[in-house]
Amino acid sequence: MSARRAFLAQGSAVLLAGCAATGLRQDITPRPPRDALASFVLEGRAVIRQGSRADSVHLSWEHSEGRDTISFANMLGMQLAELQRDAQGARWLSADGERVEAYSADALIARLTHDPVPIDALALWVTGRAAPGAALQLDAQGRMLGAQEAGWTVRILAYENEQANALPAQLEIERGALRIRLAIESWQF
Template sequence: MVRLFRFLPVASLLLLAACAPTRPTAHHEGTVVTMGQQEQREQALADTSHWTLQGKLSVSSDKDSGNGTLTWKQDGDRYDFTIRGPITGRSFRLTGGPEGAQLEGLDGGTRRGPDAETLMAEAVGWQIPMAELKRWVLGLRADTGGADIRFGDDQLPSQLVQDGWTVDYKAWDATKTPAMPSKVFAEKPPFKVRLAIESWQLGK
């Protein structure tokens, strides 16, 4: 098993915790108003399958941790997920689509798998729900099953629990229409994924 992030300094994880303002924690059950607003958001973004986000990504488990800058391009069913180390500049690139996935930048050459989730688990030991994450990062419930969603005082989602993962929305960019997440923490012990989004580009 390859340690994908072992080249990244653990101390730099503290940088991500400091970036992007964090809203006060509040988890209110959905009301007719907040659930209605969420349904409107989901309808508005339902067909959003072409977008690019840039930001900082932090990952950790009980055995490994690290971070880097992230560029994530989603083009329908195809994705390009590139992580660059803050000091070495070394990049790892996860790409693929319905035909399978490949991971470049590892010692020993390119790895391939039937899908992103399986490839990441086999190559680096990470259980990352890529199919669900591409909806969660938009602030939407995935279509993989039931979800428990709660809201903050700003009436935007503050927490989403689905498929065994707890997704906390620590900050939103309310200047966009509809509002878009800018700080997303996902956790399914022992795995943690923290994403601070610096820019969104919706559409091709």
């Protein structure tokens, strides 16, 4: 191997190691502006803490205007339940065959968290946005770092990279004794 090729190989390895160490992704494909995101699919992990209890789940969330499907699996990948929401209401379908219906997904999420989690607001928060009127904290690029909205505290712990249009990679939402930490592993649009 020539000295030039060895230098390039070492430089590439150092650069890739730096990206991995920071957890920032540099390979973001072009996407719509954050404010134009009306639908998405995300894969990630969540830790749900309430008092002294903590549960970890893998989640897959398909979101579009007025429609959501959130699948919950254990950390080994075994399906635990699925939450569906559409114009007809919301359904909780567990792996053991339990089916519960309600008028709102927020009420059904309370089955997991013992407190209603606002799905419409959560869809904004995971994309680094908040509802009009929320108290926001922004970074130098104008991205949301934190928000106070309807009694919830939202903190963006990390973005996927340093680009202005980057999406959150880690966030935490909290109200009272309930704290949910999300690590988003992948996005599709």
